[in-house]
Amino acid sequence: MAVSEWYQSKEGRAEHLVYLNSKAKELEKLLTNEKTMIIRGAAGKKVPLGGRAKIGDIIYFVETGGNMIVTHRAIIKDVIESEKMTPDESIAFVETYQKELNLSTEQYKRWAGKKCLAVFEIDKLEAIEPFKYRRDKNMDDWIITETIHDIKL
Template sequence: MAVSEWYQPKEGRAEHLVYLNSKAKELEKMLNKEKKMLIRGAAGRKSPLGGRAKIDDIVYFVETGGDMMVTHRGIITNVIETEKMTPDESVTFVNTYEKELNLSKDQYKRWAGKKFLAVFEIDKLEAIEPFKYRREKNMDDWIITESIDDIK
């Protein structure tokens, strides 16, 4: 597969490996343009990614429960992070982006009500030459790295 020139990395930009929920068919929904945004949340004292995911960062995708093969990538085109919210404010926030998130019922239950939420709009989704993610002991569902080559 030829290397795409759709995006040239900018100095200081991160690359991310993001798990997509296979049961909720997140990758399929994104490829069919039925989903434009990803959501992450935290019940603790700060935003889920702490401002470390930025517009123009590259995101690579791996599906949960699979063979750890990374098959697609895209770029972050918008980031919206909340301040600390009440459960009602959190539900309202999730409902605001309901169409773009296209969450399953289980996903909705997981995220609506969290104290902190962030949504990430993804564009320029494309298939890439698949590679295997070397997971080691990392249990996070969103890994931030300087270069994706660091975790191949």
């Protein structure tokens, strides 16, 4: 499999392993451009991921409930983070990006109403040579690494 130019390690950029909801067909929607953004939220006082996901970072995808095999990667094209919001403001935020997020009803219920939200626009999505990774005891659905090789088996 050919290695894309953008994949070459870039100074100061992180690599992320992100879980996509298989039940909501998130990966399929990204592949068919029915979805161009993913969302994360927090019920606390801080923005999800603490602002550590940045434009230009490489993002690897694995589907929930599957065989823990990473099959695709992309670049974060844009990051939009909210300040602390009221439930109504949070719902309005999700509504603003619903076309790009294409959330299922269950996903909408999960994210709309959270105090802090962030949406991430995805670009240059491509299939990669599949690989397994070391999950350890980390139960997060978004894992930030300096290099994916740190968790690759």
